[in-house]
Structure formats: C-alpha cells, structure tokens
Amino acid sequence: MKSYHPKFDLEQAFQPVHLEEAQAFRYKAFGVANETALECDEYDKKFKHILIRDRQNRRVVGYFRYIFYKSGALVQNGYSAAYYDLKKIESFDQPLLEVGRVCTDPSLKDPDILRLVWAYLAHCIQLKKIAFIFGCTSFEGTDQNKYTDSFAVLQLRHLGPKNLLPSIKSPAVFKFAKVLKADPNFKMAILNMPSLLRAYLLMGGWVSDHAVIDKKLNTLHVFTGLEVSKIPNAKKRFLLKKP
Numbered sequence: 001m002k003s004y005h006p007k008f009d010l011e012q013a014f015q016p017v018h019l020e021e022a023q024a025f026r027y028k029a030f031g032v033a034n035e036t037a038l039e040c041d042e043y044d045k046k047f048k049h050i051l052i053r054d055r056q057n058r059r060v061v062g063y064f065r066y067i068f069y070k071s072g073a074l075v076q077n078g079y080s081a082a083y084y085d086l087k088k089i090e091s092f093d094q095p096l097l098e099v100g101r102v103c104t105d106p107s108l109k110d111p112d113i114l115r116l117v118w119a120y121l122a123h124c125i126q127l128k129k130i131a132f133i134f135g136c137t138s139f140e141g142t143d144q145n146k147y148t149d150s151f152a153v154l155q156l157r158h159l160g161p162k163n164l165l166p167s168i169k170s171p172a173v174f175k176f177a178k179v180l181k182a183d184p185n186f187k188m189a190i191l192n193m194p195s196l197l198r199a200y201l202l203m204g205g206w207v208s209d210h211a212v213i214d215k216k217l218n219t220l221h222v223f224t225g226l227e228v229s230k231i232p233n234a235k236k237r238f239l240l241k242k243p
Contacts, residue, residue, distance in 0.1 A: 094131035
C-alpha cells in the first residue's frame with residue numbers, strides 16, 4: 001500500500017536493520033529501560049512491522065505491528081493471548097487482525113500519524129475481509145488512580161459483549177469493572193485516554209473489564225476489540241476512505 005500523504009510515508013520493515021530501527025523507536029516511545037536500547041519480544045518474529053517516516057528527513061515518527069488470523073482458533077499464537085484469556089474469541093469463524101505496539105513520536109502532536117495507521121488497517125480490512133480487529137491499548141504508567149474517571153467511563157459505556165469478553169489471565173491486573181465511580185468527569189476521562197483507544201471507541205470498539213499492569217513497559221493496558229460489522233456507517237466511510 002502506498003501513502004499519498006504530503007508529509008509521511010508508510011514503510012514495511014523487511015530488513016533486519018529496519019526492524020532494529022523500529023525496536024529502537026519503540027524503546028524511546030514507551031520509555032523502557034534496558035541495556036540494549038531496544039524494545040523487543042518473541043512476537044516480533046510473527047508480526048509484520050510498519051514504520052511511518054517523515055518524508056523530508058526520513059526519520060521514524062510512528063510505528064505499529066500486526067498479524068492476520070484466518071479464524072479465532074489461531075489467536076492463541078499472538079501477543080494479546082499471553083495476557084488475556086481469549087477462549088471466547090477462539091470460536092470466531094471469520095478473519096481477524098491483531099494490532100500492537102502502536103506508538104508515535106512523543107515530541108510530535110500530529111494526528112495525521114495515527115490517521116495513517118487507521119488508513120493502512122482499513123486497507124487490510126478490505127484486502128483480507130477482516131471481521132474483527134483487536135489488540136492492547138496502553139495507559140502510560142501503572143498508577144490506576146491517575147485514570148479513575150477514564151476507567152469509570154469504560155466500565156459504564158464500553159465493556160465488551162459477554163460472548164467475546166476476555167477473562168483474566170495475567171497475575172497482575174486492575175479490575176476496574178468493580179471500582180465504579182458514580183459521577184465520573186467525562187471530559188477528563190476522554191482527555192486521559194490514549195488516542196488509539198479513543199479511536200477504537202469512536203468506531204464502536206469495546207474493552208475488557210480489567211487492565212493488565214505491565215511493569216516491563218510501564219503501562220496499564222486493556223484488551224480492545226472492534227467488530228467491523230458494528231462500525232457505524234458514518235465512521236466506516238471515514239475508516240475505509242483512501243489516505
């Protein structure tokens with residue numbers, strides 16, 4: 001897929017040197033600390049990797065990785081299944097797309113970078129006839145008290161359907177569905193949500209009833225799902241238009 005954006009290009013990381021560049025970008029974006037200055041894991045070998053570059057100076061300004069599954073029976077091979085019990089999703093009999101490690105240059109506030117991510121995913125939806133998109137969306141830090149309003153709104157409005165909702169698997173979780181704030185500040189809730197999660201929710205996406213406390217990445221992340229058939233038509237037209 002070619003990008004026709006005036007400022008940014010999409011590039012798949014085919015060569016090891018490009019994957020290492022992606023891992024170095026992830027390291028900076030997530031703020032992890034290790035001796036290698038790379039953020040990497042065993043799932044990098046399974047996923048495809050997309051870099052978003054500034055067209056003028058060729059530096060990386062965004063990144064994500066993804067993997068296709070022909071059916072839900074294969075989701076146990078992915079990253080999300082290491083942290084969430086996805087047995088209910090195994091019965092999904094249509095193609096799925098798992099997306100992960102979505103990150104952008106923290107020094108930039110350009111929403112077009114994330115729009116390009118969605119433009120690429122829309123291309124994948126059409127090409128592979130994807131019926132379900134999922135992954136983990138991360139809140140910065142592991143202090144759940146910073147996001148009381150956000151988690152309350154997620155509990156009130158955006159929990160996933162019981163027939164697909166993941167169960168707890170990770171030993172370290174925050175069960176926000178049991179910590180209901182009766183009168184959350186909706187404005188603050190939305191402002192404190194990751195931009196990727198806001199995009200999912202605007203299209204009808206949903207979340208798990210608990211957040212995983214990931215000390216390695218210093219994040220709180222929630223399983224996030226989006227059933228393509230349930231995207232509102234207005235949002236679907238926006239998602240599926242060419243970049």
